[in-house]
């Protein structure tokens with residue numbers, strides 16, 4: 023079979039096509055750029071087992087944000103190191119056996135201590151520092167994620183005089199969408215703070231920038247890895263846990279045009295599927311990038327849902343007619359698994375994997 027998504031039979035569209043060879047090469051390059059920095063993958067970006075299997079050789083572990091993700095990773099990788107984080111952990115989640123537990127509040131820590139269980143914890147900190155240029159801010163001010171320094175101090179006091187729960191370090195995931203220089207500024211601030219506590223393990227989170235407007239603009243992993251290498255002091259363990267920036271590029275959402283129409287002067291292409299398969303353009307308000315086969319009059323590409331929000335891309339200069347294929351790129355993260363699949367009960371997409379050997383597996 024050929025390696026192009028065009029190999030997917032029309033009857034199997036809409037389809038997700040994952041290029042595992044591209045993912046393998048990308049993850050390998052990221053790993054190489056990081057030097058001594060540990061690499062965990064944030065599973066919520068895309069938990070597809072084939073992607074996890076491709077990533078695994080390049081990873082030091084998985085970051086999960088629920089009991090469901092934990093069970094999923096354990097099923098496929100029983101021995102892999104796992105860090106569990108996320109606000110609002112149930113007792114089952116809080117008391118599960120993981121390599122690292124990211125504690126989000128003094129309340130969580132009190133429940134953990136009261137259980138008498140042992141755990142290796144990182145305290146999730148939200149520092150009050152300016153975060154500019156982020157697409158999502160989880161920290162830098164009042165948010166429900168992690169603790170301010172007063173909350174951390176409360177936890178440190180709670181941990182004194184007991185040895186079941188071991189304080190290993192600090193976790194910080196403050197923002198998404200930052201470039202390498204801005205990420206390094208944040209890292210420097212987090213490290214300064216961690217050193218005041220005297221802890222040696224610092225998880226700097228994910229959130230490395232991905233541009234849907236400019237798919238060719240990639241996060242500068244080399245600069246980031248070198249920068250972290252300069253910031254790290256002997257004896258310190260630095261860890262990151264990116265999601266989107268690892269898997270977004272390996273996935274395509276391929277569909278076909280059902281109808282083309284002009285309404286009040288504006289041209290629309292209605293494609294099979296829509297934002298119930300790939301919700302991110304609607305929630306982030308961007309145009310999902312796509313392969314321009316033949317230039318044409320600007321056309322707005324929408325899905326089959328009965329809502330004006332079901333827009334995949336606006337005024338794209340591409341010639342489309344019924345039956346044509348449309349290949350959206352950058353659909354490997356926060357795409358299928360973040361979408362509202364059952365709304366309108368349309369058929370689900372098929373899934374295809376381009377393996378390193380060049381063969382295509384269909385599911």
Ligand SMILES: *Cc1c(COP(=O)(O)O)cnc(C)c1O
Pocket residue numbers: 064066067085087107108195198199227228229230263264265266267
């Ligand atoms: C979502 C999340 C990540 C991954 O973020 P990306 O923007 O996908 O890199 C990492 N850590 C935590 C705690 C998260 O919530």
